Structures are given as structure tokens and as C-alpha cells.
Amino acid sequence: MAGGSTIRTFETGSYRDRDARIFYGDSGEVFRALSVHALEEWQAASAARFFQQGMAEGKIVATELVDAARCPAPPDNASWAGVLKHESIPFVSYPYEWTFGMLKDAALLHLDLLQTALKEGFTIKDGTAYNVQWVGQRPVFIDVASFERLTPGQVWAGYRQFCQTFLFPLFLQAYKNVAFQPALRGCLDGLKPEEFGNLMSFRDLFRRGVLAHAYLHGKLEANRTVRKTNPQQSLHRAGFATALIQRNVTQLIRIVSRLNWSPRESTWSAYAGANSYSPDDKEHKARFVREAARARRSALVWDLGCNTGEYSRIAAESARYVIAMDADHLAVDRLYQSLKGRGVEDVSVPILPLVSNVADPSANLGWRGRERKSLAERGRPDLILCLALVHHLVIGCGIPMRELLQWLAELGASLVIEFVDKTDPMVVQLLGSRRDIYADYDAHMFDVWMNEFFNVVRCERLGSGTRALYYATSRYRP
Amino acid sequence: MPQLIAYFDPGSGSLLLQVLVGGSAGLVVFARYLWEAAPALLKGRKHGESTQEA
Numbered sequence: 151m152a153g154g155s156t157i158r159t160f161e162t163g164s165y166r167d168r169d170a171r172i173f174y175g176d177s178g179e180v181f182r183a184l185s186v187h188a189l190e191e192w193q194a195a196s197a198a199r200f201f202q203q204g205m206a207e208g209k210i211v212a213t214e215l216v217d218a219a220r221c222p223a224p225p226d227n228a229s230w231a232g233v234l235k236h237e238s239i240p241f242v243s244y245p246y247e248w249t250f251g252m253l254k255d256a257a258l259l260h261l262d263l264l265q266t267a268l269k270e271g272f273t274i275k276d277g278t279a280y281n282v283q284w285v286g287q288r289p290v291f292i293d294v295a296s297f298e299r300l301t302p303g304q305v306w307a308g309y310r311q312f313c314q315t316f317l318f319p320l321f322l323q324a325y326k327n328v329a330f331q332p333a334l335r336g337c338l339d340g341l342k343p344e345e346f347g348n349l350m351s352f353r354d355l356f357r358r359g360v361l362a363h364a365y366l367h368g369k370l371e372a373n374r375t376v377r378k379t380n381p382q383q384s385l386h387r388a389g390f391a392t393a394l395i396q397r398n399v400t401q402l403i404r405i406v407s408r409l410n411w412s413p414r415e416s417t418w419s420a421y422a423g424a425n426s427y428s429p430d431d432k433e434h435k436a437r438f439v440r441e442a443a444r445a446r447r448s449a450l451v452w453d454l455g456c457n458t459g460e461y462s463r464i465a466a467e468s469a470r471y472v473i474a475m476d477a478d479h480l481a482v483d484r485l486y487q488s489l490k491g492r493g494v495e496d497v498s499v500p501i502l503p504l505v506s507n508v509a510d511p512s513a514n515l516g517w518r519g520r521e522r523k524s525l526a527e528r529g530r531p532d533l534i535l536c537l538a539l540v541h542h543l544v545i546g547c548g549i550p551m552r553e554l555l556q557w558l559a560e561l562g563a564s565l566v567i568e569f570v571d572k573t574d575p576m577v578v579q580l581l582g583s584r585r586d587i588y589a590d591y592d593a594h595m596f597d598v599w600m601n602e603f604f605n606v607v608r609c610e611r612l613g614s615g616t617r618a619l620y621y622a623t624s625r626y627r628p
Numbered sequence: 629m630p631q632l633i634a635y636f637d638p639g640s641g642s643l644l645l646q647v648l649v650g651g652s653a654g655l656v657v658f659a660r661y662l663w664e665a666a667p668a669l670l671k672g673r674k675h676g677e678s679t680q681e682a
Binding site: 306385 | 653
């Protein structure tokens with residue numbers, strides 16, 4: 151290899167489908183190389199009414215066939231039959247970062263597209279949740295190469311994947327009140343039927359969809375004799391018809407639509423009504439954030455510890471896209487639901503809510519450790535909001551404050567950060583249940599380290615006297 | 629030669645379940661499937677299965 155040259159590769163998460171692979175142009179444009187087979191399927195699907203309607207409604211990612219001579223060559227320089235160009239997704243996210251409501255809406259989108267495709271003689275060959283992405287609060291189906299013409303007697307090959315990455319995680323949350331994100335993050339293929347069925351109690355068998363899709367499905371998949379048969383051909387001869395898939399999909403739409411997860415409260419969901427801000431402080435803080443966000447139009451803002459998303463909304467007034475992150479699932483789900491309700495016609499608020507914990511963030515996962523990427527690899531922010539969070543990370547999670555500030559600086563962005571004194575009632579409460587070993591959690595040291603890693607543009611104290619806001623730019627360039 | 633279970637992709641049970649949730653039409657297909665597959669299924673049981681996963 152010549153020194154310094156970089157090897158062009160396909161998107162590292164796009165390797166399973168040999169007929170269609172994603173690669174990027176020099177300016178980040180998204181292309182998909184197609185084999186002869188995939189090109190034929192694309193030509194058939196893209197001419198179908200369901201596909202054109204899905205694309206017009208924003209349910210399927212905007213895609214066009216481009217002249218291969220006018221776009222960059224696919225990285226392997228092999229001869230591909232055609233190249234598609236997709237509209238870019240503002241920020242790639244993964245199902246293990248979504249909320250219950252997001253996973254449910256993504257599942258319904260998948261089923262809706264499959265249902266309309268089946269009516270016109272097409273199927274979706276995959277059933278994975280990773281084929282859905284988000285533009286604000288709008289789910290978008292991105293894997294256009296998974297639409298194929300349905301051959302008579304063909305079963306829904308994506309059903310197992312649909313259960314593993316959509317249905318079982320939703321059951322887990324709705325029926326057992328167990329967070330699905332760690333399970334999906336721990337196994338990218340999702341929850342296996344033969345294992346998930348074992349989690350279901352006798353009472354669960356009476357819940358909608360569990361007996362067939364989880365319990366019986368698990369028993370069949372665990373059966374060695376069944377596994378050794380290859381029923382596809384036999385089922386075809388036995389008269390398997392598309393009507394059976396349609397019936398299954400209709401049932402699944404009914405099951406998923408009625409799934410509900412609504413715990414009354416979580417660690418953080420009541421935060422908005424139980425904090426130590428006076429109305430004046432609140433207004434001051436909002437003004438500070440608004441001015442900092444307006445200082446430069448940001449392409450991407452990260453709001454860490456967003457809670458109700460109050461400041462994400464303020465940042466979104468002058469930023470192209472905001473990722474609103476919080477470790478509290480319920481708080482983020484409520485934010486998603488409220489944003490979803492606020493979208494005007496087809497235009498959603500440019501905020502993507504994600505369940506993400508600064509102390510335990512999404513890592514590089516999967517094949518070569520590059521199939522699913524860490525947050526920063528998917529898009530570095532221009533502006534970071536870190537409001538009322540430092541005390542939780544330093545005292546609650548035990549992260550040394552200097553290292554926290556260094557990590558924030560290494561992201562190379564501007565920063566709006568709030569420091570809350572040890573005398574503040576919220577910090578007093580936090581320290582009440584533990585020995586104060588946090589000598590580094592100190593207003594003076596915070597100021598020293600902020601100046602070490604950042605150029606502090608502005609620093610203001612809130613009227614209560616226990617909270618300070620900083621607006622700063624990083625000294626690092628990533 | 630013993631058949632190793634690891635060489636069979638999972639998913640057969642998922643295919644069968646799609647038939648079982650298909651109501652009466654599904655049951656007809658399932659019955660026809662069983663009629664055809666019964667000898668193979670019985671043979672599989674009779675010969676026993678390798679528990680090796682290598």
C-alpha cells in the first residue's frame with residue numbers, strides 16, 4: 151500500500167447482501183451498487199405504485215438510479231450492473247438507541263410497507279429493524295434492495311428477523327417492563343425465538359401475540375428435528391399462498407399497534423417539575439442557550455442529558471439537526487411522543503431523540519468492530535449542550551471531572567455547560583446517600599480545567615448563586 | 629454420517645409458524661405439509677440426532 155493512501159471500502163455495515171452494497175461519494179453522498187439480479191428487482195419495484203407512493207410520502211428513502219459513469223466507482227472496482235443514489239439520512243441511529251415508541255413506529259412502518267407491497271406481488275426479503283432510520287421523528291425505510299418480486303408459494307423470509315429485532319424487544323418492554331436496548335446492543339441479530347420464548351411466564355401466554363409468536367415459535371425453533379427439515383419447498387407444494395403472509399402481517403399490525411409501555415414514573419421523568427430553578431434562573435438559562443446556539447449556525451448539536459428536551463428545542467431554532475440524548479428511557483420516549491405530536495404536516499422538528507448514556511455510550515460493534523459505530527463516528531457535533539449533567543456524571547457515575555471535560559473538548563465542538571455548586575439543593579441531595587470523595591467536584595477546579603481544554607467565551611452565574619453557565623469553544627481539532 | 633445441528637440454519641420453525649398463524653387455510657397447508665414431511669420427520673427421530681455442535 152502506498153504510504154498515506156486510504157483504502158476505499160463499502161459501508162462497513164453493508165456486507166450481508168451480496169447483490170447490493172452501500173458506498174459513499176467524496177462529499178458523503180450515499181450510493182448503492184446493484185448486481186444484475188438486484189437491478190432487475192429495483193426496476194420492477196420502483197415502477198410499482200406502492201413504492202412510488204411510499205417514496206412520495208417519505209416512508210421509503212428518496213432514491214434514483216444514476217448513470218454509473220457519472221458517480222464514483224464502487225470501491226471493489228468490480229462490474230456492478232447499476233448504481234442507486236439515496237437521499238442522505240441526517241444522523242444514523244440504531245434500534246438499541248431508540249425508545250419503545252420509536253421501535254413500535256418503525257415496526258409499524260415496516261409492516262405497512264410489507265402489506266402494501268404484498269398486494270402488488272412484492273415482498274420485503276429482510277425483516278431487520280436496522281433497515282429503518284429517522285429524519286427527525288419520521289421513520290424512513292432505507293433498504294430499497296430488500297423489495298423483491300414474490301414468487302408463488304414463497305414464505306416471508308424476514309419474519310424471524312422481524313420477531314428478533316422488532317416484536318420480541320417490544321414484548322420485552324411492554325409485557326415485562328425490561329429495557330430492550332441492552333438486549334439489542336448485546337446481540338445485533340436480536341432476541342432469538344428459542345431463547346425469548348423461555349422468558350415468557352404462564353400468565354404471559356395469555357397476552358396478545360405471545361402464545362404463537364413467542365412461545366410456540368420458540369418451541370419450533372428449538373426443536374432439532376424441525377431444524378433439520380427445510381420446509382420451504384414442502385410448504386410450497388402443500389399450497390402455501392400469499393394470503394397466509396397477508397394474514398400474518400395484518401395480525402402483527404394489530405398486535406404491535408396495541409402494545410403499550412406506560413410506567414407512571416422513572417428516575418428522571420418527573421425532573422421538570424422537581425428541580426431547584428427559580429423562574430428567573432430558568433429564563434436566564436434559556437436565554438443563554440439561545441444566544442450560544444445563535445452564535446453560529448450548527449449543522450449538528452448534541453444535547454446530553456436532554457430530559458424533557460426543552461433546550462434541544464431552543465437549539466433546534468438555529469441548528470440544522472439536534473440529537474437529544476438521555477439515559478432515561480421514559481424521559482426520551484415522552485420527548486419523542488411530544489415532538490411527534492408537534493410536527494407540522496410532513497415537516498418534523500429537526501430533533502432526533504435517542505436513549506444514550508454518556509457513562510456507557512454506544513460503542514463500535516459487530517463485524518470488525520465497525521458494523522455499528524460509536525456516536526462520534528456517525529457525526530461529530532458542532533455544538534454540545536451539557537446542562538445540569540456534570541454533577542450526575544462526576545458524583546453519580548464517578549467520572550473524574552477533568553477527564554469528563556477533556557472528553558467533551560476532544561469532540562472538537564463548542565460547548566454550553568452548566569456547573570452546579572455543592573451547596574445547591576440538588577447536589578446536596580445527590581451527596582446525601584454517599585461519602586463525599588469528590589474533591590475534584592469544585593467550582594474553582596471546574597473553571598481551571600475549562601480554561602485548560604476550552605477557550606471560554608462567556609461565563610454567567612444564575613441568580614440563585616449555585617449554578618454557573620459557560621459558553622466555550624474547544625482547543626482541540628478532531 | 630451423523631448430521632450436525634450446527635450445519636442447519638435456524639429458521640425452519642419460523643417458516644412453520646407462519647402457517648400455523650394462518651387460521652383454517654393455514655391448518656390445511658400444515659396438514660398437507662405434515663403428510664408429505666412425516667416420513668422424513670419420523671426417520672429423523674428414529675435415527676436420533678447428534679448433539680455435537682462443532
